[in-house]
Amino acid sequence: MTSYLNISGLKKDFGTFTALHDVDLDIQKGEFVTFLGPSGSGKTTTLMIIAGFEKATKGRLTIEGESISDLAPQDRNIGIVFQNYALFPHKTALDNVYFPLQMRKVKKTEGRRKAQEMLELVGLKGFEHRHPKEMSGGQQQRVALARALVFEPDLLLLDEPLGALDKNLRESMQIEIKRIQKTLGVTTIFVTHDQTEAMSMSDRIVVFSNGKIEQAGAPLEIYHKPGTRFVADFIGESNLITATITNVATRSAESALLGVMTYGDGAVDTLSGGQEVTLVLRPEHIKLSREPIAGCFSSTMTIETIVNFGDSALVIGHRDGTALRVRVPGADVVILKEGDDCYLNWTEDNVYLVTE
Amino acid sequence: MNQTMKIIGVLVVLFIIAPLVIVVPMSLSTSPSLQFPPPGYWFGYYVQYFQDPSWLRPMWNSIVIALANTVLTMLLVVPATFALVRHKFWGKSLANIMMLMPMAVPHIVMAIGYYNYFGQMGIVFSKLGVVLAHTSLSVPITFLVLSANLKGFDQTLERAARSLGATPAQTFRHVTLPILKPGLMVSALFAFIQSFDETVVAIFISGRDAETLPRKMFDSIRQEADPVIAVISSLLFLIVFAALFAPLALRGIKRLSGRATSPSTTRS
Amino acid sequence: MTASIRDKQNLTPWLLLLPLAAYLLIFFFVPLAQVAIMSVTEPQPGLGNYERVLTSPLYRKVFINTFSTALLVTVCCLLVGYPLAYLMAHTTKKRAMLILMLITMSFWTSFLVRTYSWMVLLGRNGPVAWIFLQFGWDEPPQMLFTRFASTLAMVHILAPYMIMNIYSVMQKIDPSLVRSAESMGARGRSLFRHVYLPLTAPGIANGSVLVFVICLGFYVTPVLLGSPREQMAAGLIGRQIEEFLAFGPGSAMAIVLLVITLVILAIYHRRFGLDKLYG
DSSP: OOEEEEEEEEEEEETTEEEEEEEEEEEETTOEEEEEOOTTSSHHHHHHHHHTSSOOSEEEEEETTEEOTTSOGGGSOEEEEOTTOOOOTTSOHHHHHHHHHHHTTOOHHHHHHHHHHHHHHTTOTTOTTOOGGGSOHHHHHHHHHHHHHTTOOSEEEEESTTTTSOHHHHHHHHHHHHHHHHHHTOOEEEEESOHHHHHHHOSEEEEEETTEEEEEEOHHHHHHSOSSHHHHHHSSOOEEEEEEEEETTTTEEEETTTEEEEOOOBSOSOOOTTOEEEEEEOGGGOEEESSOOTTSEEEEEEEEEEEEOSSEEEEEEEETTEEEEEEEEGGGGGGOOTTOEEEEEEOGGGEEEEOO | OOHHHHHHHHHHHHHHHHHHHHHHHHHTBSOTTOOSSOSOBOSHHHHHHHHOHHHHHHHHHHHHHHHHHHHHHHHHHHHHHHHHHHOOOTTHHHHHHHHHHHHHSOHHHHHHHHHHHHHHHTOTTSHHHHHHHHHHHHHHHHHHHHHHHHHTOOTHHHHHHHHTTOOHHHHIIIIIHHHHHHHHHHHHHHHHHHHHHOOHHHHHHOTTTTOOHHHHHHHHHHHOOOHHHHHHHHHHHHHHHHHHHHHHHHHHHHHHHHHHSSOOOOOO | OOOOSOOTTOSHHHHHHHHHHHHHIIIIIHHHHHHHHHHHHSSSSSSHHHHHHHHOHHHHHHHHHHHHHHHHHHHHHHHHHHHHHHHHHTSOHHHHHHHHHHHHHHHHSOHHHHHHHHHHHHSTTSHHHHHHHHTTOSSOOOOTTSHHHHHHHHHHHHHHHHHHHHHHHHHTSOHHHHHHHHHTTOOHHHHIIIIIHHHHHHHHHHHHHHHHHHHHTOOHHHHHHSOTTSOOHHHHHHHHHHTTOOHHHHHHHHHHHHHHHHHHHHHHHHHHOTHHHHO
């Protein structure tokens, strides 16, 4: 598939501070991509550069091959939903949504009709003549979305739009946004620091850290095959075990924590003996038992804390001063007590290797 | 909240209010010498005021000068406020201080300055001179009010407008200006009042032709106990009173009539 | 009109500021500078005017009078304003609103109108005189054109500045601060002295500086209501110019008044920050 939005060699300096180092990314048409990362990772800066509110120090931005780097924000035909919605308080919902069409000199009757249709699409029929202060957060969100989509933009950018909403509303809006995006087929970039949100909504996740892209891939790919230590740590929960490669052929490594370990897949192909690596073992891939389970690798630990969520529980234990986390189904946790010693069991295909 | 506190409070409020209020009944008094209690009440002095050109002309002058002052002040202050609130630049704090200086200088000092300066330019005792002087003096308060407004302005709204296809000029016209309108109107009002009430400089540089209302009042008070002064004082006070309490009264009336007619629309 | 934060090279702010800056330069700073120049050139070049202003007994008397009056007015405004502000901060919202509106009403009525209303009140045939008559006095005391009348009227005119300043500070005081002090044993007078008063100090400082500085340069009220024998600085300056066309001494006095005002404001700015004064 040919790339739709291409970002290459993007660099951004704020004085002596480098916010982005060499960001490269290709986004396909119609894709729903999430920029995920902690605050200060560069995801919002990248978004602002795409939108045209910041100018990159170096690098190129093209849509369908045509450069947009020198275009002013108003000429980029990109729809943006801001974190605080940024609805014009002095205009009604209808006039807000009509605004971009008004700027494009669309005739009033035609434009207002389109705005009306858009409001219906986002589920706000009947709200046309309300002002923003007469609407709830969720409703304002939808108006912002309608406004950003009514002029059929080349790209839709959403800057952490769901942060201010409560959990239930957030989840229903996630579904709404996804539905609308699929209906219209608009290429979308969604910025968030919430990884569950990223996991549930995206076609692809782009993980940012310290101004660089750590990894870009489908949610499950990123989850099961993290490219770096950071991604393994940021996405989902992980036990990160430092180890040294003992035998590349037999995929063995020696770890201080769990002894000799065999790993399955890895993020890197070329390894050498003696290399320091990190082995990733997710909490849900460890089984706890009183006796070691046959056919698995085993080790022991002392249970320190059990956090019971109802459907599952997180068992946190210590071994040699290092914390280990294990996910246990809710029903199974009743037999475990804090202070107990138990066995950890895992199979090698659940041990994933990352180097960085 | 003990009793003595309450009593002191009431006394202080009375102290603040009584002098203002007393002028109104005195303006309706038939006595020409501000006798208390008034021997009788009539509107005679009001009629006299509105038929006396020596009072009407200064009043008209003051209105015209205040309007011109407001326009000129706003034209100068609005762009400057944008510069000082939205931009960082070398000399910014110095510019800030310069803008507030007219507020720190006693008006008598400026009165001398303008008397001499405009005398040299040949515009002393003219409306133009007064407008030029008043504009300088109106700058600080207008700036303070407007900058407070501008500081509270959400700039993401302007970013949103740009992202939706508006040029900077269109953004200013369709988004910035309408939202800023109340703030602009309040600061314009402050500029108007500042000029309309300004006394000291006007005493020295308004002369006969450009005589302002405060100047006329000052001269009259100094010269004779003209009961017509009570009329204009009452009028000026009543305008302030109405401006402050009318919105309340209107809201009260609306509420009463609203209950009597239709049920209010529901808001979700 | 958004601008990126770092636009040191950008011309826009300069262009926006230019009209106002040029205007103030031509129509404010130049005339002001001329006053300073006149003070050392009229009628002859030299510091003669300043010598006269700073040493002559007449001028000395006026300065002392001005200062002491300003001080007296400030103290009275505090005595009158602090209790009222306290009341406003500790009563129902509706009542506080009402009082605030009444204060604002006075605040927005021009100095001139308020001065005149005191002339009405304190006149020989006025209400206060009438009250004296009711109490059996044959001849009510002369109240107008005295230092007493002028001072009283100035307190009345400037009290709103003090009240609003103190009230706005009081409003922002976190009630839990006072409660926690009470729970630690502070009561009544000591609670007030050691907790509440210091918390309201910025408002007191703010209001006092404002009132004092305005009072120093006050023209209208002392001239109309005050005793001609006990003039204040602004009135004397005005007379020098108006009656004697003595631009030299008049300007010198004006500059002295200005310098004192600016010094006070500068000291205040050092300590508290000037932006709070007029905000």
